[in-house]
Amino acid sequence: MNMDKVNNEVANIFDGETGDIFPSDTIEIISSFIEVQNLYSSAIREVSTKLENLNDEFKYTKDRNPIHQIISRVKSPKSIFYKLKRKGHEISIESAKANLTDIAGIRVICSYLDDIYLISDLLTSQSDVNVIRITDYIKSPKPNGYRSLHIIVSIPVFLSDRTELVNVEVQIRTIAMDFWASLEHDLTYKLSERKTEAVVKELKECAEVIADTDKRMQTLYNEIVKR
Ligand code: GTP
Ligand code: MG
Numbered sequence: 001m002n003m004d005k006v007n008n009e010v011a012n013i014f015d016g017e018t019g020d021i022f023p024s025d026t027i028e029i030i031s032s033f034i035e036v037q038n039l040y041s042s043a044i045r046e047v048s049t050k051l052e053n054l055n056d057e058f059k060y061t062k063d064r065n066p067i068h069q070i071i072s073r074v075k076s077p078k079s080i081f082y083k084l085k086r087k088g089h090e091i092s093i094e095s096a097k098a099n100l101t102d103i104a105g106i107r108v109i110c111s112y113l114d115d116i117y118l119i120s121d122l123l124t125s126q127s128d129v130n131v132i133r134i135t136d137y138i139k140s141p142k143p144n145g146y147r148s149l150h151i152i153v154s155i156p157v158f159l160s161d162r163t164e165l166v167n168v169e170v171q172i173r174t175i176a177m178d179f180w181a182s183l184e185h186d187l188t189y190k191l192s193e194r195k196t197e198a199v200v201k202e203l204k205e206c207a208e209v210i211a212d213t214d215k216r217m218q219t220l221y222n223e224i225v226k227r
Pocket of ligand 1: 102135142144146150171180181182184185
């Protein structure tokens with residue numbers, strides 16, 4: 001075990017506090033959180049490779065890339081810790097694996113609206129990809145205007161002594177949806193409690209303009225390419 005890494009993470013989570021503020025087994029828990037990151041990184045690599053392979057195949061057969069960009073991250077021990085705490089779950093690896101579906105996250109940014117469903121269908125129909133949940137925030141946007149297709153999949157990760165089924169959250173969205181989500185996230189963070197009704201309304205209207213533009217770009221693509 002790399003104790004420097006563990007101590008750094010403990011200091012990070014507890015903001016330099018020591019002593020009785022954290023439970024006595026904190027060191028063990030944090031070190032196991034760090035260990036579990038490897039497992040989730042492996043799962044991300046597997047799903048990312050699948051997505052890259054599909055994109056490459058399209059490049060070769062159809063001379064186009066349905067995927068514009070793939071971004072991934074593993075949730076930090078600190079975020080895992082606070083999310084479990086916030087949701088009232090026990091703070092342990094077993095609890096994190098059972099209760100959090102977004103320890104491994106992949107964001108797939110597509111060029112066109114139809115590409116989202118193309119990629120989603122191709123990924124979820126692969127024999128080692130188990131679909132846990134699909135939430136379509138494009139057909140049913142969030143009240144604030146947020147749009148994306150969220151898929152939770154579980155895939156087998158082969159370790160030296162066992163095979164583990166690992167959950168990965170895949171968010172698929174267009175470049176335009178990503179543009180909105182990034183700025184909305186940034187503004188919401190900057191405003192925190194100063195977020196007025198007028199701001200909320202404006203953001204929602206922007207989301208609708210963007211959604212309309214996505215549809216028009218898809219129509220344009222269909223007219224130009226499939227004519
Ligand atoms: P979490 O506890 O936050 O994971 O919520 P959830 O389990 O209900 O999942 P949900 O599908 O609502 O959101 C998961 C992720 O989608 C978030 O962590 C964000 O990355 C993204 N997301 C969801 N809603 C919004 C939103 O309103 N704005 C932005 N910018 N991102 C969002
Ligand atoms: Mg989340």
